[in-house]
Amino acid sequence: MRLILALALLLAPALRAVEPFFAAAQQSGSITLRLHPVEGLAPGTPRLVTFGMPFLRGSVTQAQLAQVRVLSGSTEIAAYVEQLTPWRHVTNTSLDGASVRVARIQFNYTFSVSYPNAEDVTLEWGQNNRTSSLPSLTNPRSGWQQVTTAPWVAADNVWEPQVYVLLPKAWTAIGALSARRMDPLDNGVALVRENPATNDAIATWPGYTERDHAQHNNFFSLINEDDAAVTAPNQCPFKTDFEPWLYDRAGAMFALYLRSGNFKHLREAVRNCTFYKGKLYSNTTTPASAIGGFSLKDPNPAAGVDSKYSYNECLAYHYWLTGDNDVYNAMDWVVQCQETNAPNSQWSPALGFWTERSVAFKLLANVILFEVKGDSAARSRITTQTGHLIWHQNGAAGTSPAIPSAGRVDGGLYHYGSQHGDGTASAFLASSWMSVLLQDAMIRAYAFTEDTNIAAFIRRMGNFLRVASKSDTAHQYGGGALYYVDYMMRYDGVSDVRSTGEEEHSLEVAAALAWSWYFSELTGAPDPAMKTMADHCYDAYDIGVNYWIRPTGPASGLTAYRVTPWRKYGWEHRPSGSLSWLMNQSGGAANTAPTITPVANQSVAVNTSTGPLAFSVGDAQDAPGALTVSASSSNTTLVPNNPANLSLGGSGAGRTLTVTPAPGQMGSATITLTVLDSGSLSANTQFTLTVTSGPSAPAFGSTPPTSATAGSLYSYAISVSGTPTPTLSATGLPPWLTLNGNTLSGAPGAGDVGVAGPITLTASNGVGTPAQQVFSITVSAAAPGESGGGGGCTTSESVRAIGAAWALALLALSRVALRPWRRQKAR
Template identity: 55%
Template sequence: MAQKRCPSAGRGARLVASCLLLLASGTAFAAEPFLAPAQPSGSIVVKLYPTESVAPGVAKLVTLGVPFPRGSVTVAGLANVRVLKSGSEVAAWVEQLTPWRHTTNPALDGQSVRVARVQIQYTFAVTYPSFETVTVEWGLTSRTQSRPSFTNPRTAWHLVTSGSYVAADGVYEPDVYAVLPPDHLAEGVLKLTRMDAFDPGVAEARDDPYAMDAVEHWPGFEEQQHAAKNNSFTLVNEDDPRVAAKNYCPYKTDYEPWLYDRAASLYVLYFRSGFFKALREAVRAGDFYDNHLDANGRFDLNPTDLKYSYNECLAYSHWLTGDDNPRAKIPLVVNSLASFPSRWSPSLGFWTERHAAFKLLANVVAYEVLGDAYKAGLQTIYGDYIWHQNGADGQIPSPRVDGGLYHTGAQHSEGTRKAYLASPWMSVLLVDAMLRTYAVSEDVSVASFIKRMGNFEKTATRADTAYQYDNYSGPLWYADYLTRYDGTIDMRSRQYMEEHALEVGAATAWAGYFAAVLGTPDPVLTQRATDLYFTYDIGVNYWIRPDAPASGLAAYRVSPWRKYGWEHRPSAALSWAMANQQ
């Protein structure tokens, strides 16, 4: 193994260090608002990538979704959305695809455009893999050239026969991809949590594993950025051409790689990076997943298990490509999760935070896309979870560590059967769903739920040396597998709990953010999130094996395959939350 080096601190490191210093000194500063401020006027440069089949000199239909921060553009204001090429206006069809919704405030509900669908004809001078650019402008000048009608975007899609897909997979993609700037996507307009875009030094191509292995600690949160990018190549079987087929990710035949929403995880990589490769793989994965959702909203590679039913990826595909096909599947996913009860009871036979999270996530995304038909259900579900956190009307023992959604080991199918306990790592999934819920409700009880969950997470997170990493010898912080209601350990480690440090750290950081917003900043939450990120940082290098391709193995190991989703989908906003802790 090459000698490790630590490069000088960059922006992310300075943000964390400054945050900790301010907390320690008592210096006050205001956490930024959860939602990005309105941008009544502005412009973005959009990269248009022709795929391999697009010839120069031939006009092609291009459809894209353009998201806006809440309050930026009204439906009437869409008349001032223009597409420009070298300063000249391009005829465009522009319509609202999805409004910003709000469960309680009519002054916000449906009053501004969240995603506009834009369609143009475009003729390329370049061929794949080059790109050309157009500018999308809003709030400045009225559009003078409009297309007469909307055309189904799928008329300009083709069957995918490249990368890890073959024709028999039945996956389709756009002839032209529209790639939006990451600074715009990271404003939380689609994922609904504000994020930091990737550092400019993180390139789109897979990094040399020898170079990555030689750096133990990247500045700030760059370790996460490099890992999210590099491990995605392994996920789509493009780590190294020497990797043997028997060691490929079996995503076409095995359901396990899809747990935690493989496609949405790739979309999140795109939101932060603005990489064409990330968007293309996300759209392809989304179409594969859409094709394999049955009439009951179940994933047909494992149709009896409802924890494989997601509509987050369907929403992203709909919003970014303008395709209506994924939208039609969203109600099916909600229905598939209807059998799981949101109202916990000691008499239930089965209950976990993971299933609870996916039920909430399905309903909040359905509300975002489809509107009021899903509002009452959404409010009932998150209200049930808050009731559960409050003690379920005395059905959970007290005194207890506040924050966890305690249930029995028998209900969890793991742990001590009669003990009341909660899962720190599954609770992260609940926080992720509650963050979306907060964005569409701004309900202080939801903010409090997330803050209180952090109280549980910091109690359940401990330091020891009983981890698998052989590239470090000191104590590392990571969460229990299961923690009892009184804060004691029920199961400390199963399947290497240090592997959940990144997303547990993200949930803890969000608890710190809402503690600050609610006027009760908690430096312990900030410190614990920092400790957990350090554990993750150590783990990244453990999983890099530069010499492995010579033996037919991936250099950037992802094991198990579902780890990519559990780590990266809920943790994309970690650095932003860490910079807003007081």
């Protein structure tokens, strides 16, 4: 048994204040994607890769998908990017459809490795526009293959992508897909099944990490990979029996992947989901009342179907994570099954059948359909059904006979035992662990309504669960007393059905109590007793995990990690993913975002750095040293996003950033500094870095001609560099030579034959030492006959003589040409 109070005191400084339901939007960023090929794919051949990228609410608009890029190193990969699903809202039109929830991304990739190895690429958003795009979407199934390796055969019709795209667990756990924030799986959990003897020897793990190890290791028993010595009768019969599918087997596997980022977890979730979808009665089924039913449970559709085996949560996760359209229509089938076969969400004493579980899966199916498709009928049913459940929790006013109000424990949805099929037939009672399923559906409904009445429903459910959790020694684990729930409790708190085995529901009850406590804080009606009871229930679960580990079991043909019944994995782990995220909060004042001071715009010369740029960070809840600071560049050609170019320094509140642009690069980049607190809230500041050529000393880039001919033009176009632009001056020029701007020119005469110089050209701009060129020009005499006249006349005289001759000739021609015109005029 953990020493709860002692631990609470020890951990108090590290606990976070209650955090917002939604994680803060991230308008820009990048994550690493792991591309995992399946067996049999040879390297060197382009493979079609399709996946869904989830974004937090408010992070990216549809237009901003133009800034979603896939990079291999610094090289952009041509990609097709589209909105697969927007963030929706039942009532708030300003949020409904305003930002992207899941983007479908497709590209071609050529591996240099093969299974079991993988390769990484980077996904970037909110920084640079994509420069290379694919023109259209290729059917994602073009990159899929049928699975025919054990335990699957062709008749199972199980398919999977040839390339799985794994997202970081810190990203998938943040709540964009599950609509509930979670902590990632503990880093101490191995990628493969862990040694049961090692785990069995650890009675209690730190915090809530025993749940993490159990969620991972029990998964291998679920897929019959616990131990090769486990015999067939002790393996999970998931291909032939309906029982393992209750509580959404595939959905529970997706829930595990969202916390782990593990290839094996995602692969089995996808395979199980495609198998499950193939067992749902399609929309062509007769009778129509069977559409969406699960054929393993009800092999004869005409005999009716059991709606509690019909789920679309796993179908939604499959669609969002793989971009595969094959499951899209099946989500409607599930809702049709629920609406046709599940009991009315509005309880009545006259109903023959009503359970929290059945109406929970009905509401959940409608919420999921609205999330994916924005279905208007589903939107309306969410409002109607949540209203019915709130009315029921309030006491179901107007019913007769009425649920007694005197002595009624608030929070439960009481109904007759006869309607439930368990407990005293004439008593008003409610089921504890089935209420967890109902609360789970209402939490999902809250995410897309933010209805304060739903928030109150979730909070009040914890009061019922707290009273239903009682301490005794009648549990199967042995030892001292443990808290665990009644199966059925009457409206006045009296246990109606309390039996050995109900302790197996301790994990999900603990999570539900934690959610109720969280909403008590969120709604301003804090109830710490709920959190205390959540810890008590987790203690029972903690002990139960070790109770069911059998390190020597395989020697007798049994699993080492026992899961009994098989459906237990779904009831435990699908609704409890947020447990540690909730319990590691302290309550009280809400967490507030950290602060960061601005940095002024910067300008540096090429091949230089900024030097340390100082800024400060702070937070109302966290110590400055606990805050995480990151930096990113909008122009990765100019300033690559790596520590060598964006070097963070300092400590505590005083931090620094030194920006070192890439060698030889000029231009501008927006540098974003982001500070993140322990509660995942962030703040950022931006500044512009401009890289110019910079001040530079003058330098000549040309060589002067050093020879000239008398009577011919000499010209030297001077090339000189430097910033600012250098000024040229000359000394030692002969009379015939002139400096005009950057040109030195002139024509020497016959009397200038010889050497002119030395000539000194000087370039100066105030930077460094002026540059000089010192040279002489040798003037040669013109060749004989080049003067153009006799009698030893000079070149200028020859020019004048030739000009006069041309003038006399032109005058004569003009007179001849004018004579006919004059004669015509005289006539």
